[in-house]
Amino acid sequence: MRVRPFDRRDFLRGGGAALALGALSACASGPARLGAAGDAADYDPLPPLAPIRARADRIIAITVCTRPFRAQGPRIESERLGRKTVVHHYGHGGSGWSLSWGSARLAVREALATKVGDIAVIGCGAIGLTSALAAQRAGLKVTIYARERPPEVRSMRATGVWSPDSRYCTAANATPEAIARWETMARDSLQSWQWLLGLPGTPVEWRDGYALSDLPFGGRGGEAPGEPEYANLLPLIRALWPRAQDIPRGAHPFPVPYVRRYTQMVFNISAYARLLIDDFERAGGRIETREFATPGELEKLPEKTIINATGYGARALFGDESVIPVRGQIARLVPQPEVDYGLSYGDLNVVPRRDGIVVQTGAPGDFGNADATPDRRESEAAVERLARLMAALRRA
Numbered sequence: 117m118r119v120r121p122f123d124r125r126d127f128l129r130g131g132g133a134a135l136a137l138g139a140l141s142a143c144a145s146g147p148a149r150l151g152a153a154g155d156a157a158d159y160d161p162l163p164p165l166a167p168i169r170a171r172a173d174r175i176i177a178i179t180v181c182t183r184p185f186r187a188q189g190p191r192i193e194s195e196r197l198g199r200k201t202v203v204h205h206y207g208h209g210g211s212g213w214s215l216s217w218g219s220a221r222l223a224v225r226e227a228l229a230t231k232v233g234d235i236a237v238i239g240c241g242a243i244g245l246t247s248a249l250a251a252q253r254a255g256l257k258v259t260i261y262a263r264e265r266p267p268e269v270r271s272m273r274a275t276g277v278w279s280p281d282s283r284y285c286t287a288a289n290a291t292p293e294a295i296a297r298w299e300t301m302a303r304d305s306l307q308s309w310q311w312l313l314g315l316p317g318t319p320v321e322w323r324d325g326y327a328l329s330d331l332p333f334g335g336r337g338g339e340a341p342g343e344p345e346y347a348n349l350l351p352l353i354r355a356l357w358p359r360a361q362d363i364p365r366g367a368h369p370f371p372v373p374y375v376r377r378y379t380q381m382v383f384n385i386s387a388y389a390r391l392l393i394d395d396f397e398r399a400g401g402r403i404e405t406r407e408f409a410t411p412g413e414l415e416k417l418p419e420k421t422i423i424n425a426t427g428y429g430a431r432a433l434f435g436d437e438s439v440i441p442v443r444g445q446i447a448r449l450v451p452q453p454e455v456d457y458g459l460s461y462g463d464l465n466v467v468p469r470r471d472g473i474v475v476q477t478g479a480p481g482d483f484g485n486a487d488a489t490p491d492r493r494e495s496e497a498a499v500e501r502l503a504r505l506m507a508a509l510r511r512a
């Protein structure tokens with residue numbers, strides 16, 4: 117079977133690694149997203165690529181997460197709840213890690229407007245932790261209350277790449293205000309991430325990856341079956357990181373004619389989550405395990421201002437049915453430090469994380485699917501496809 121060129125929408129389902137790949141026209145997807153590859157002769161030669169030991173028995177974890185998607189984009193606004201102010205901060209779809217810093221600063225601005233010195237943050241995922249840290253940096257005393265904390269939170273099951281417009285909002289909801297808010301968050305976040313490079317444990321790093329295709333890059337794709345058309349926001353900031361490069365035939369070892377190199381930011385989520393918690397606690401923050409069944413229970417907290425960073429949990433806690441689950445599964449293979457590149461081939465997405473090589477595919481019916489049960493066959497099939505690619509790489 118010939119695998120069609122890299123498809124943006126499919127790749128977004130895979131967590132959005134494609135977002136690092138290139139500029140695109142407003143309605144184009146897939147290979148067009150790789151479009152800004154520049155002069156074909158202008159590419160950096162490939163280093164030797166260590167083969168990935170892609171075998172089902174090397175799968176060390178299979179996890180499923182539900183992206184907390186809202187058609188209108190994340191909810192960041194204050195609401196009065198009895199004598200409390202709740203700053204809602206949830207619904208970041210497939211871009212929660214990526215946008216977390218910029219988004220946290222918007223939520224903290226709301227909290228600061230209430231003129232209190234102590235606040236509560238409900239939730240200890242990507243959004244809760246960064247909200248708590250941003251609040252501390254703004255001079256507030258913070259307590260996190262959460263049912264789960266890392267490694268149990270859903271955020272820990274993400275792919276771990278810079279994917280700032282992945283399932284952020286639908287195209288129909290991309291109003292000028294929504295776009296401007298996204299751009300503010302994305303630019304702010306991208307800058308914040310750069311201060312996390314080069315730290316012990318490598319919480320964040322830039323990596324190269326290779327998009328493989330049997331057909332020329334270019335053309336249009338669509339969303340994954342059953343998914344709405346998402347806003348395509350990346351072109352607004354695409355110039356902020358390295359452009360993609362076309363690698364000519366004969367200059368790469370892959371068993372496909374078309375190869376495009378991208379450069380992407382990778383989040384090594386285990387080390388990064390630990391860093392966030394350490395920083396929070398070192399600055400005097402406290403995490404309390406607590407589950408809230410109703411908004412009324414929040415009123416019993418001592419803090420008058422509460423940031424609600426419950427992610428998909430906001431749907432049950434606040435009865436907010438605008439939060440739609442979008443299922444996604446990843447498998448992690450035993451880490452191979454020598455593997456320093458990512459791959460994409462059709463809907464197969466591989467990310468070279470330090471805490472395991474992530475192998476991800478999308479599956480039909482992910483949209484609206486809250487089932488968090490891992491499907492081992494899905495991951496094994498993805499690893500088998502990767503194994504076939506690696507066999508060809510070894511022969512090259």
Ligand SMILES: Cc1cc2nc3c(=O)[nH]c(=O)nc-3n(C[C@H](O)[C@H](O)[C@H](O)COP(=O)(O)OP(=O)(O)OC[C@H]3O[C@@H](n4cnc5c(N)ncnc54)[C@H](O)[C@@H]3O)c2cc1C
Nearest residue numbers: 212214239240241243263264271275276277408427429444
């Ligand atoms: C397969 C997959 C891959 C992804 N890949 C990426 C990626 O590469 N890059 C990226 O930027 N994003 C990615 N995402 C999206 C990202 O993971 C989410 O946007 C992000 O995790 C949302 O974080 P959160 O803190 O809002 O939610 P969560 O991590 O779910 O945290 C919610 C917190 O609230 C607590 N909570 C919930 N309800 C209650 C309650 N009633 N009482 C008390 N506590 C409660 C929970 O215990 C938890 O602590 C991916 C998502 C999936 C599914």
